[in-house]
Amino acid sequence: MLRLEDIDVSYDGKRLALDNVNLTVQQGEFIGIIGSSGSGKSTLLKSINLLVRPSKGKVYLDDIDITRLNNRELRDIRKNIGFVFQDYNLIERSTVLDNVLIGRLGYKSSFKSILGIFNEDDYERAATALSQVGLSEKIFERAGQLSGGQKQRVAIAKTLCQRPKIILADEPVASLDVSTSQNIMDYFKKVNEKKDMTIMINLHDVNLAKRYCNRIIALKHGKILFDGKAGDLSDEKLKAIYD
Numbered sequence: 001m002l003r004l005e006d007i008d009v010s011y012d013g014k015r016l017a018l019d020n021v022n023l024t025v026q027q028g029e030f031i032g033i034i035g036s037s038g039s040g041k042s043t044l045l046k047s048i049n050l051l052v053r054p055s056k057g058k059v060y061l062d063d064i065d066i067t068r069l070n071n072r073e074l075r076d077i078r079k080n081i082g083f084v085f086q087d088y089n090l091i092e093r094s095t096v097l098d099n100v101l102i103g104r105l106g107y108k109s110s111f112k113s114i115l116g117i118f119n120e121d122d123y124e125r126a127a128t129a130l131s132q133v134g135l136s137e138k139i140f141e142r143a144g145q146l147s148g149g150q151k152q153r154v155a156i157a158k159t160l161c162q163r164p165k166i167i168l169a170d171e172p173v174a175s176l177d178v179s180t181s182q183n184i185m186d187y188f189k190k191v192n193e194k195k196d197m198t199i200m201i202n203l204h205d206v207n208l209a210k211r212y213c214n215r216i217i218a219l220k221h222g223k224i225l226f227d228g229k230a231g232d233l234s235d236e237k238l239k240a241i242y243d
C-alpha cells in the first residue's frame with residue numbers, strides 16, 4: 001500500500017506545485033492521473049519515489065515513511081518503484097538486452113554494477129520481461145534502431161526486470177500515435193492484471209485514461225480535484241478540471 005499524507009511540493013519556496021495532496025493506493029490498482037499542463041502530474045509521480053522532495057508531508061510505502069530514510073535505505077526501497085519516462089530513457093547505442101538488464105542494477109553491489117556483471121538469473125529475467133512485451137526477436141538489436149512504440153516496450157521490460165511493486169509512468173504514450181498508444185496501454189494493463197503491480201500513469205488523453213484506468217485522479221493547480229471511478233467522471237467535472 002502507498003499513502004501520501006499532506007504533501008506539499010514547492011520548487012521555488014513560494015508557489016506550490018502540489019498543495020496538500022492526500023492519497024491512498026492499494027496494491028494492484030491501475031490509476032490514471034490527468035490534468036492540464038502545469039497542474040502537477042509529473043511532480044506527483046516524482047514525489048512518490050522522492051525524485052522530488054516534498055516540502056511538507058509524508059510518503060508511506062507499506063507503512064514505512066520513506067521521507068525519513070537515509071540514502072542507502074532509500075536505494076533499497078526504490079527497487080520497489082519502477083519509473084517509465086515519456087522519452088523512454090534508453091541507451092540508444094546499446095542492445096535491447098543490455099538496456100533491459102539495467103533494470104537489475106538496483107540488486108547489485110556498486111562494484112558489480114560498475115563492471116556490469118550479470119548472472120544467468122538476470123539474463124533469464126531480462127528475456128522473460130522482453131517476451132512479456134512481445135519483443136523477444138529484437139533482443140540483440142540496438143535500441144536506437146527501434147520504433148517509438150518498441151522503445152517504450154523496452155522501457156517497460158526494463159522496469160519489469162526490476163520486479164517493482166509499483167510502476168510510475170509519466171506520459172508514456174505522449175509521443176506515440178493512437179494505435180501504438182493503445183498497444184502500450186494494453187501491455188500496462190496486462191502487467192497490472194497478471195503481476196498484481198500497482199500502476200500509476202500520467203495521461204493527457206482523457207479518453208485513454210477512462211478506457212484503461214479503474215481509478216482516475218485529476219489535478220488542478222497542485223490540488224486533487226477528482227479522485228474516483230472513471231465512470232463517475234462527468235463532462236461537467238471534466239470541464240472544471242480543464243477550465
Ligand SMILES: Nc1ncnc2c1ncn2[C@@H]1O[C@H](COP(=O)(O)OP(=O)(O)OP(=O)(O)O)[C@@H](O)[C@H]1O
Pocket residue numbers: 011012017035036037038039040041042043044
Ligand atoms: N524543476 C522545476 N523547477 C521549477 N518549477 C517546476 C519544476 N518542475 C515543475 N515546476 C512547476 O511546477 C508546476 C507543476 O509542474 P509539473 O511538471 O508537475 O506539471 P505537469 O502536470 O506534469 O505538466 P505537463 O502536463 O506540462 O507535463 C508547474 O507550475 C511547473 O512550472
Ligand SMILES: [Mg+2]
Pocket residue numbers: 041042043170
Ligand atoms: Mg508532466
